[in-house]
Amino acid sequence: MREIETDYLVVGAGASGMAFTDTLIAQSDADVVLVDRRHRPGGHWLDAYPFVRLHQPSANYGVASRPLGRDCIDDFGPNAGFYERAGAAEICDHFGRALDEVLLPSGRVRFLGRTDYRGEDGGRHHLVSLVTGAETTVRVRKKIVDATYVESSIPSRHRPDFEVGAGVTMIPPNDLVDLDRPLSDVTIIGAGKTAMDTCTWLLDAGVDPERIRWIRPRDSWMFERTYMQPLDLVARYMQMQAHWIEVAAEAEDGRDFAHRLEERGVFVRIDPTVEADLFRGATISLGELESLRSIRRVVRKGKVRGLDPDRVWLDGGEEPAAPDELFIDCTAAGVRAVESRPLFEAGRITLEYVTVGFVPWSAATVAAVEAVRPDADEKNKLCPPVVFSGSIADVLRLAYAATSGLVARTRESDLTAWNAGCRLNPNRGAEKHLDDTRVADAFASMMTNTGRALRNLKQRSAGAAAPLHAGS
Ligand SMILES: Cc1cc2nc3c(=O)[nH]c(=O)nc-3n(C[C@H](O)[C@H](O)[C@H](O)COP(=O)(O)OP(=O)(O)OC[C@H]3O[C@@H](n4cnc5c(N)ncnc54)[C@H](O)[C@@H]3O)c2cc1C
Numbered sequence: 001m002r003e004i005e006t007d008y009l010v011v012g013a014g015a016s017g018m019a020f021t022d023t024l025i026a027q028s029d030a031d032v033v034l035v036d037r038r039h040r041p042g043g044h045w046l047d048a049y050p051f052v053r054l055h056q057p058s059a060n061y062g063v064a065s066r067p068l069g070r071d072c073i074d075d076f077g078p079n080a081g082f083y084e085r086a087g088a089a090e091i092c093d094h095f096g097r098a099l100d101e102v103l104l105p106s107g108r109v110r111f112l113g114r115t116d117y118r119g120e121d122g123g124r125h126h127l128v129s130l131v132t133g134a135e136t137t138v139r140v141r142k143k144i145v146d147a148t149y150v151e152s153s154i155p156s157r158h159r160p161d162f163e164v165g166a167g168v169t170m171i172p173p174n175d176l177v178d179l180d181r182p183l184s185d186v187t188i189i190g191a192g193k194t195a196m197d198t199c200t201w202l203l204d205a206g207v208d209p210e211r212i213r214w215i216r217p218r219d220s221w222m223f224e225r226t227y228m229q230p231l232d233l234v235a236r237y238m239q240m241q242a243h244w245i246e247v248a249a250e251a252e253d254g255r256d257f258a259h260r261l262e263e264r265g266v267f268v269r270i271d272p273t274v275e276a277d278l279f280r281g282a283t284i285s286l287g288e289l290e291s292l293r294s295i296r297r298v299v300r301k302g303k304v305r306g307l308d309p310d311r312v313w314l315d316g317g318e319e320p321a322a323p324d325e326l327f328i329d330c331t332a333a334g335v336r337a338v339e340s341r342p343l344f345e346a347g348r349i350t351l352e353y354v355t356v357g358f359v360p361w362s363a364a365t366v367a368a369v370e371a372v373r374p375d376a377d378e379k380n381k382l383c384p385p386v387v388f389s390g391s392i393a394d395v396l397r398l399a400y401a402a403t404s405g406l407v408a409r410t411r412e413s414d415l416t417a418w419n420a421g422c423r424l425n426p427n428r429g430a431e432k433h434l435d436d437t438r439v440a441d442a443f444a445s446m447m448t449n450t451g452r453a454l455r456n457l458k459q460r461s462a463g464a465a466a467p468l469h470a471g472s
Contacts, residue, residue, distance in 0.1 A: 002136045006033040006110070009125055009138050010145040011117040014043020015062070016351045017147030018095050018103075019360035019424065020367045022063035025106050027371035027418070032109045033138060035127055039113040041099050042092040044152040049173040050088070051201045055193065055283040056358070057083035059230050060426045062091070063098040064364050067423065071231060078204075078287050082225055083233065112136070120144070143370075145349045150359070155194060158332035162313075163306040170307065170327040173198045185322040187213045187312070189304050190330030191220060193282040196270075198330055199295055200288055209294040213319075215312070217303045219276035221258045221392055223357075224268045225285040230426045238430050238442035240266050245446050248403065248453035253460065254279075254395040271298075279392040280334060281357030304331075340387040344376040353386040356402045361424040362386075365409070368418045382408050382415070400457035407450065 008024065010017045013036035021032050038046055045052075054061055058069035068091070069084045079085060086094070103109040115136075118126040125138040155172035164170050173194060186202065188195050195214070202212060227240035243264045251257035258276070261267035268284065269276040270292050302315025307327060312319040343350055343366060354362045366383055373379050384401040387394070409415045419425050433439040 012147030023367035
């Protein structure tokens, strides 16, 4: 059995593990062993459906040390007027190049692909090659880093939790592009962004909305894409932050928080007549919303419990199925269920969100804190976990963790300097736009309201049980 030694053993080479490792080696002289069951870095993007795109601009995604895309504003198509958003191939290429051109050439990172982490005993961590079966033991001088904790559950690798009867045709969205016959009746199952992307793709391909039935057990709150723009459009991101803080200072509960943000145009939902209770930090444009609203056959009878050739069984009843009905399974959880836990523990880092929905910025922030602060308690104060439970009811708790962490880090001049230069930070460079009254007003509003917001969020989220990450 081979034995190796390193400072940090990072398990998972998705966006979390890659962004963490990239910043850690830039900010320290650490040695890292990075392992993943998959053969290359990129995580779930390696198996994503072919029409997937980032929710957010490429400008703030990937590793900090190299760009993703060209920071262009699209001038045509559904993303016109917004910063470009990469698809899966471009994201995987970015992570592959980051490994080959930054991490490995540093001489301080070793990557073991197709390698499974099997746990620890007596201070030795066990790895098994999924190609040869060979075992490797790792002695970790500093920390094991769990970069699998918020790992994504995606359609192509997920099994639905309902019965699919013989003769029923159900596919993941990945297979839609390979169908060998024209579509007739199609049913989308799922309430999350994957289901929305799938509906949008079908509509863009010219499928009549009347042929699409959408089983949507819950409705979702989302950010309107205008407010998630960086760089030259950062005024909008600053306005979003200012609205978020204003609302946080006054909201009585999660639902109230969402409605107040909706009044300001920051939060949107597909059907304003239906109370939404899902929130995972997804972003959508008004154009996509308009297109999705053309689908009128929405079934709200709870979750699917079973599919038969002529019938759909749901929590709240049943629905007929056409003889040729094609079902598309979009029920993968996205973010799997986990308990919130401290990020920094003795000999261990658990990568969780420390920002509202930006995975790479979160992981890079954790690495920057790890590189410059020795004390675990102090690091945990700087990085409280921001837990997406999936429920809007928990958004005050999420907002409290995100805001208190941001305020704590802003008080530290070295971390502020790092953050100001980090390309993953969506408000990078905002202070250079102070001649824009929207930016100046947003800064002034946040200065006025942040203290009130923190007090209100703390009081209203105190005592609630720690949430779990939840699925679709
Ligand atoms: C469709 C979609 C769009 C999204 N868009 C955005 C966006 O625009 N912005 C954003 O910030 N987030 C977005 N997200 C959230 C997304 O989850 C993150 O961006 C990110 O890709 C998650 O990365 P991760 O490394 O945490 O998890 P994953 O990508 O799931 O990677 C985890 C890795 O750990 C490996 N692994 C697990 N267990 C082991 C083990 N025992 N041994 C070895 N390896 C192991 C897995 O093989 C996997 O490669 C999106 C998610 C989805 C599904």
